[in-house]
Amino acid sequence: MDEQAQYFGAGIGEGIVTGPAVWFRRPRVDAQTTAEAREGDGLGDIREALEHVSTQLTARRTGAPAAIAALIDGQLALVNDPTLLEEAAARMREGTSPAAALAASFNEFIDEFEALGGIVAERAVELRDLKHRALASLNGDRVIPLPNPGHPHILLARDIPPSAAVDLDPEQVLGLVTLEGSQTSHIAIIANELGIPAVVGAARAREVRDGAKLRLDASEGVVEPAPEDARVSAPRPRPREPEPVGGPTPAVLADGTEIELLANVASMSHVTRARELGAQGIGLLRTELLIQSEGLLTGDAAPSREVQRVCYERAFAEMPGAKFLVRLFDAGSDKPLPFLGVRGEMNPALGVRGVRALLAREQILRDQLEALAEAERNSGAELWVSVPMLSTPVELHRVREIADEAGVRRLGSMLETPAGALTAQDFLADSAFISIGTNDLVQHTIAIDRTNADLHPLQLHDHPAVLAMIQHIQEVSDEAGVPVSVCGESARNPELAILLVGLGIRSLSMAPSALAKVREQLTGLRLEDAEAAAQRALGTLANFL
Template sequence: MSETRTLHGIGIGRQLAVGPVLRMPDPLPAPSDTVSELTAAEETERVNVSLAAVAADLMARGERAGGTARDVLEAQAMMAQDPTLKASIADLLAKGKTAEMAVWTAFGGFRDMLIGLGGYMAERATDLDDVSGRVLAHLQGVPAPGVPDSETPFVLVARDLAPADTALLNLDKVMALVTSDGGPTAHTAILARDKAIVAVVGVAGAQELADGTTVIVDASTGIVTANPDRASVARAEDARDARRSAAAAPITDGALADGTAVPLLANLGSAGGIQAALAAGAEGVGLFRTEFLFLDATSAPTVVEQREKYRELLAAFPGRKVVVRLLDAGADKPLAFLNSAREENPALGVRGLRALRANEDILREQLTALAEADGDTESDLWVMAPMVATVEETRYFTALAHELGLRTVGVMVEVPSAAIGAANILQHAAFASIGTNDLTQYTMAADRMLGSVSNLQDPWHPSVLHLVKMVGDAGADLGKPVGICGEAAADPLLAVVLVGLGATTLSMSPAALADVRAELRGHTREEARALALVALAADDAADARTAVRAAINNRTPHTTQKEEHSS
């Protein structure tokens, strides 16, 4: 038997899978740079047909997938029809290049440009590569590189996975996903979490796993064990079944083992995710992203158009909290009617509240639409501004929102200045919601969608956790709620630590609710606080994660208050 190996990465969720490896095939090779035997017009027709076919296929995949995946795939479809890319391809065809070479060169140049921009835009390069590969495959009349077919279930191993492939994975066949690239906030991880796929990303050595190798993929620990012995496989299968049973337990409100309530809320990107959130037991909405109303528009939607969408959302959660984030445009979401000026570093530029404040008519219209929708429904509407950095910005936003009829007004904490100044900011805001994705990237100076620094894009890092504690402490001192709405809340073990740091609610993709609910039930408030101190004392993210797991394994089993009262 081959030697057992242990590989480490970042787990998505807490589930576990055991099965044989099947590797993702390599991308298509670069086409040969030969002179075309066709006219430029004929080559242009070939390109246009292939671009249109790929765009239509991606749109269709998005419709079938729904949810977060639809948004990602629609963005990819737009890449296939991008006018700038088409113009570049046309120039190359006019010089005698083949359709294949023109596509390869044009997409490659655009890819290099995105990488040069850095930040969120650099991560789009992976999506662009996928579109390019699909167009080339269509031109050559061969299947696009993608998930391999298999008659039996398997563990998919890849360098990374294109959104189009992740969105439509056959979960009857793909038992788990292991990638060598990517971090916890990359598209692959987000979509895997959204679809409840067992996944470990950023696994060093994953590319060395051969087809047929038996692996244990443990998302709760981020460990992939290759060539395990029979006893290890048996233990893993027992653990897998136990975790599935725990996740399938009757839905209850989020709470710790001692009965401390921790409301579990849903992150939604549009009203289309409402039913999935309700079915998963979401106690409300902790983050409703309003960008979907704006991103495909050439002008801002009217108050009436916005009000109807907000009313649909609020009506689905009568009596429950719904937290709406105002338009967070800029960085990877530029809007011509809001922030068209080119910026050298858009992630640090005019985005979020800064962009809205520079276009106050759009801000006022969005607040007005929310206030009118609130008046027509019975939910508990909370409204927050994105990318708040100062007390002055907090005063400005809360005053304007109150002026326009909104009651519960808060801020997102996504930059270190807001966390450090939380005690002053919460003097003026009704609540704070911590966006751990952005807070991590700004704390670590590591673009959260850039794979080359994915090792730093980890919200387990003690520096990030110290900032979370600052906000939690300020909220406790002032009696103000502090929520978590970044991807960190969907990590079951980290969710416990975040509660120990002072988080009063957790919001995540609906697919993550069951795992987090089950994990919280295993810890008291006192234990959560103790685990938070363990994480804060660590040197880095990996040490924090390992130390917390060790502390749990070494602790004496607790007796819950409920058990004490019944004895």
């Protein structure tokens, strides 16, 4: 390892830690290294191996932190998918051995996920973990656990699947470094949940040797060699799970002003967790991820209106009568959806995304709007529907026409492009509300790919240009009496939440796990202090010109 080397990635959490490197490397397990199935019914052995993996995961889920348990739920849905067994059976009928049939079935799924790209491709690590476990079970072997050297260390790995993350001990693992992953991947969720500083997507860190002393700076997203005489960081105490809250609980400023606290969710378990942690409603329901998490996507076929209706009603039933701000299918870039015809593009972040993809497949758009409207009528939920990635009011107006026909009562704009933000006033006539998506707004304003770990230092949610656009949206919307909410990484950061409140925002939506910290930071805050902080941040714009 070069003593001057620096390895950059996406920083997760905060803080600087120093400690020896310990690698987590699994041995190769595939059809060639797996013994043939025992004598008898080879398909029965495959079924037994998959059931064994399902039992393993269920056991590991018990007692796991909520966010990790939700990720394991996703693995359970994959391993229990009957298509795996059906594909293996078909290959065995062609004369393939059980081990090779099972490996090939998993590989087909893995290839499909990786070909789709974006956050779907990131789930391939979960499939590789399932394949490893299933083949190990078929061979009668145990799965290699995370290393436990008996002293505090910085753990390095290609990636760490949710099922293995259960073994992460924050009192021993000072920091995490992964070669793969991004700010939105499961490893980022795991690191945040456990309070472990991490740098993910640092591909060049494969050069690091076992035992090398490292310095990890999560705030800057950098890993580098530490002097040999540098003191190893003290172990961190294991963070406590956020305590359930008695009911919907806002943050209340010193003058009595209430800040609405909502949750961003992508699965049924997320909705349940949001309710337990006092969310006043859902500020971003990612419908494409909800459908995927429920296993309702089949090949390139769009989910039917009836399938969607049932799915949405189940989600609404988790928080009866609550506000649900539901985003229409947001395809493209890091969220590929084959049924919307969005494939690989040279520049996907600026390609056929969001509303552009929806308007190219109006029947799918109509089906989703009708399913949502019917689910609202059947459940009593307070439905708000947002249109993603708007750049022109013409796009919104066409969706408005279809939404009116479908019976959707509250349609709003998700403003996450500079064009949408700077002309926010032109969207108000067709908007019952405005939702500001800061993740994409930052990406497009600063011209960075938010999935590129090398550019993480430039993902500045407090960039004055971003804050100025948020302020503009708030001001013109307030004049028109249109409510505004903010979702994304900006809302989940307690310090940034203060700036947003100072800009006039009164509704914030974030990951359920962030609710307690943001509520604590804002409760009792003096509004004038928040406004002063926001003006100071805006005032630094001159430094960028």
